[in-house]
Amino acid sequence: MDNAPSATNPPVAIGIAITGFSLIIMPLTAPLSGGSWHQAEVFGIHADPTAVTTLGLMLILLRGFALCIAAIIPALWLVVSGLTLQVLNSTGAALLFAVLAILLVGLVWKSIESKR
Template identity: 80%
Template sequence: MNEWTSYQLQDFIPFTADVYFRLLERMGETFWPLHLLTLPLGVATLVLALKHRTRLACLLPAPLWAFVAVAFFIQRYAELNWAGGYVGYAFIAQAVLLVVITLTGWGMDNAPRATHPPVAIGIAITLFGLILMPLIMQMLAPLSGGSWYQAEVFGIHADPTAVTTLGLVLIMLRGFALWLAAIIPALWLVISGLTLQVLDSGGAAVLFVVLVIALVGLVWKSIEPKR
């Protein structure tokens, strides 16, 4: 027991900030111009969710979660951290869950979207993951000596994929299905936020703020009367 209490958070992060951000940059370099497909796909998913095309909106992110699982975690991140492969399998589980929800229609929220606070929170989180995160990273990357390829993008990198999906499920789902679909994205934001904190990156605070806002939306939608 005393051995475990002697460990600190940084003992579980076996790489430096330079190595980690170079990994993000390699993902951008390797899969460009896939960005030109994943970003419009994310926007289309948001539009479909707002138009109550919920089944299709649930299905579209599923292959992107599987792609990030294999291309980022299993093939690359696992080289830096032994836990990367397990996280990759969790991302595959999220992809399967989205497909199951699509096929069964379980937990879909068919209530009006307009002027509804949890939905507004979901829209804001989705737009942040799709648009603001890549733009912020693109502006900050040159300051740290990186290229614009370091900008994290939905469907290619893990953080914006998790953030965007949290927003989308907050719009589309309700009840137990909503919480189940939010677990893996939320847990990854915790892990990523702690990792960035150890690496002294300001991105940690951003992820924690997004997570808190998302939890407010989840609780709000869970306790309100069904419309």
């Protein structure tokens, strides 16, 4: 069996979707919600899109114990950031919690898949 990630593998597809969301959709949320381009959150400059991209890439590239350990800090960052945005009544909190839920599905799926 080939160990290279395949886009037809569901956890890898979830990782690609999460990474694409953070690189394309997250920067567009500010302009689409009435803000300016100066408020757009982009990968490498802002923490939330960087954490989301990191988690997506980890889901694509890593597996097993390494994936679980490496995902702890970016996932905790998204929990803290999501809770902060929720206190501020921002709609961004729902996006971060949705990413975390989808990531959890991918992690569980990849964990079950690796034990087969």
